[in-house]
Amino acid sequence: MSNDRVEELREILRANRPEGSDDLGTDIRSAVDRQASALRAQREPGSALVAELTGSEGTMPTTGTEGPAYTTEAYAAVEKAATGLRTLYAPSVLGEAAALLSDLWAAGERHGVPPKEWDWAVSLAGGALEVIASRYTRTPDTERTGEQVFALRRDLIEALTSAEIGLNARTGSRTMTVVDRLPETPRGGYHGDASLVVGIYSNGGWDISMNADGATVVSIAAPATKAGAAEVAALVRAVARGELGNPFRR
Known part of the structure; x- marks a missing residue:
């Protein structure tokens, strides 16, 4: 990720940081910032941003003081x-x-x-x-209720369509969320133009695939919480932008 792109993401964060924002808004901004930083650290291990991430004591930051x-x-x-x-x-x-x-x-x-x-x-x-x-x-010890699953989907759509993430998303079949593809999105489907689809389940976690029959499904290891939905949204944007290559061909 280029220096300009990282600064662009940070500018988006600053410009869209309202006072007294709700918890999900804070989670979204945090997820975007951490995803941008992680990509930069991966691609430019000697960069100044890595020093900013790690600090002088060699300890990476966490999501909170109790992390x-x-x-x-x-x-x-x-x-x-x-x-x-x-x-x-x-x-x-x-x-x-x-x-x-x-x-x-x-x-x-x-x-x-x-x-x-x-x-x-x-x-x-x-x-x-x-x-x-x-x-x-894996399957949770106590399966989620339908109400909990649909609440997580609402959190995901809110995060995906936020100013920070900036994707077009809508409800799909069952508990799925359809995310419109971008020009950089990996090719998928019969004509190579399939959108992305993200799922969350009562008896499982998050996953992502192309919105096409027989598409490869990739698990997303993330908490089934509002904060987790924001992290999933940031990962989905990275997939849509082609920043993670083609995760469906690993």
Whole structure:
């Protein structure tokens, strides 16, 4: 992502930051800012923005003062483990996995096992990511009610159509949300012009696919909350803009 694009996103945030905004509005702005920062950090690891993200102590920021603490090395290892998987991960989920990995590394250090030595036996980063992500992609212990599912869809549509995200979205069949494609959106469907469709379920988490028969479905590991809906919306925009390549061909 270019420096100009990051600054453009930040300008959008500043211009559309009303006083006394509701929680979802705050979540949307936070999700957009974190997604832009994550993309920049991925593509320009030596940039000044990465230093801004990590700080002088080498600890990545979290969603709040009570959020998990983790090292930049752990976050980078988790991001690397996520590369190429047929799942999209919300930044908050990556942060949780990085916090778990940091604790596992610390436990190993107490037994004289440095982080690198784990690589000979097991992928701790991949395991931490899988364990944390499964909280959000598997069937919940208590299935959501129809009212809860439709409320999450409303939160998603509100986030997608907000000034910060700026996509055209509408309700689809069942609990789906249809998102109009952009010129940069990966090709999909018989003619290559299919829109995107995002789902949330009573017995499962979020997912995304092309709005076409037989389309590949990609899970989205994100909380089933208002804040999670905002993170999903930011990921959907990244897919629509082609910033994540073609996640349906991994």
